[in-house]
Amino acid sequence: MYTHVPKCTPSQKPSAPTDRDNSGSGAGSMADEPPYIEAFGHKYHHSGRIFVPFDEKEQQRMEVQHKLYRQCLNGALTATRIPLNVKNILDLGSGTGLWPLEMAARYPQANILGIDISRIQKTTAVPPNVKFAIDNVENPWPISAGSIDFLHIRGLAGGVTDWPSLFKQAYEKLKPGGLLEWSEQAIQIFDFDGKFGDAELCPEFLKLWRDLGKENNIDFTPSPNGPVWLVEAGFENIAQRTEILPLGNWAQDESLRNRQTLMNSISNEHFENHCGLLFTNCGWTKEKFDEVAPTFFSDIRAESQKPYTML
Ligand SMILES: C[S@@+](CC[C@H](N)C(=O)[O-])C[C@H]1O[C@@H](n2cnc3c(N)ncnc32)[C@H](O)[C@@H]1O
Numbered sequence: 662m663y664t665h666v667p668k669c670t671p672s673q674k675p676s677a678p679t680d681r682d683n684s685g686s687g688a689g690s691m692a693d694e695p696p697y698i699e700a701f702g703h704k705y706h707h708s709g710r711i712f713v714p715f716d717e718k719e720q721q722r723m724e725v726q727h728k729l730y731r732q733c734l735n736g737a738l739t740a741t742r743i744p745l746n747v748k749n750i751l752d753l754g755s756g757t758g759l760w761p762l763e764m765a766a767r768y769p770q771a772n773i774l775g776i777d778i779s780r781i782q783k784t785t786a787v788p789p790n791v792k793f794a795i796d797n798v799e800n801p802w803p804i805s806a807g808s809i810d811f812l813h814i815r816g817l818a819g820g821v822t823d824w825p826s827l828f829k830q831a832y833e834k835l836k837p838g839g840l841l842e843w844s845e846q847a848i849q850i851f852d853f854d855g856k857f858g859d860a861e862l863c864p865e866f867l868k869l870w871r872d873l874g875k876e877n878n879i880d881f882t883p884s885p886n887g888p889v890w891l892v893e894a895g896f897e898n899i900a901q902r903t904e905i906l907p908l909g910n911w912a913q914d915e916s917l918r919n920r921q922t923l924m925n926s927i928s929n930e931h932f933e934n935h936c937g938l939l940f941t942n943c944g945w946t947k948e949k950f951d952e953v954a955p956t957f958f959s960d961i962r963a964e965s966q967k968p969y970t971m972l
Pocket residue numbers: 711713715723726727753754755756757759760776777778779796797798799814815816817819820821
């Protein structure tokens with residue numbers, strides 16, 4: 662789901678983003694980072710509150726996922742139309758930093774700040790208009806109120822416990838008329854033929870995943886609540902957009918086929934990476950999980966010729 666929201670309420674005077682981490686244009690070295698938590702062979706942030714890992718395999722997955730998002734946007738970097746002279750851009754949960762870096766090439770006059778809890782951002786070929794700060798995005802952001810023209814949030818589910826507060830802060834930090842775009846992939850799988858109506862496939866396992874998330878105070882599919890949270894925070898003119906992400910081997914259309922290829926190449930990792938810490942916290946071993954994984958994927962194939970998930 663994409664939500665892009667012109668904000669029309671007057672606010673305070675704009676000022677440029679600052680970098681609390683003082684790490685210059687790149688995010689710096691990992692040498693002084695605290696130890697990590699290991700689960701299912703992946704590395705998770707030492708706080709134990711971020712249910713997506715940050716190791717090399719996840720970083721590779723993020724890069725494919727970035728291509729997938731661009732594929733869904735016909736090559737664009739945003740669904741929102743941004744003025745070419747946009748000044749201050751904030752990206753929450755930047756990951757390796759591909760999105761801010763590509764935005765910087767497209768909008769060379771803009772100041773772009775990316776915030777992420779893990780120091781995994783690229784450090785080479787970072788232009789001077791991109792800065793990264795290392796922090797939890799649920800903390801106050803190191804920028805003035807009313808200073809941001811465009812705020813981008815993508816793939817943060819699994820690391821945020823209090824979405825309403827995040828959107829309140831987003832509203833406060835945006836300029837009057839500023840724009841927010843938020844995208845999350847659902848943890849739900851459906852059937853394109855509609856043989857099962859609107860029912861999701863593999864409901865038991867997916868429900869278990871979401872329920873364990875709730876027990877850990879993490880909502881892995883927060884998008885459906887987006888409009889309510891955004892309105893409560895003060896946003897106006899909210900628009901939603903849904904994209905189909907095919908799995909398996911059924912898409913005909915070239916664009917859908919491209920999405921399908923990318924989805925097939927990362928769905929196993931997506932599944933494992935997002936479950937590792939959560940399921941470990943809930944007493945699952947990797948061996949038990951590995952027994953479930955093939956059953957999960959073969960159940961999807963057995964239930965539908967045309968499975969898909971959504972963005
Ligand atoms: C799935 S990746 C998405 C990366 C990037 N936004 C993209 O779409 O390509 C999620 C990123 O959000 C970061 N993250 C998750 N929860 C966070 C939090 N509470 N504070 C800061 N970063 C967070 C993770 O460290 C990870 O780099």
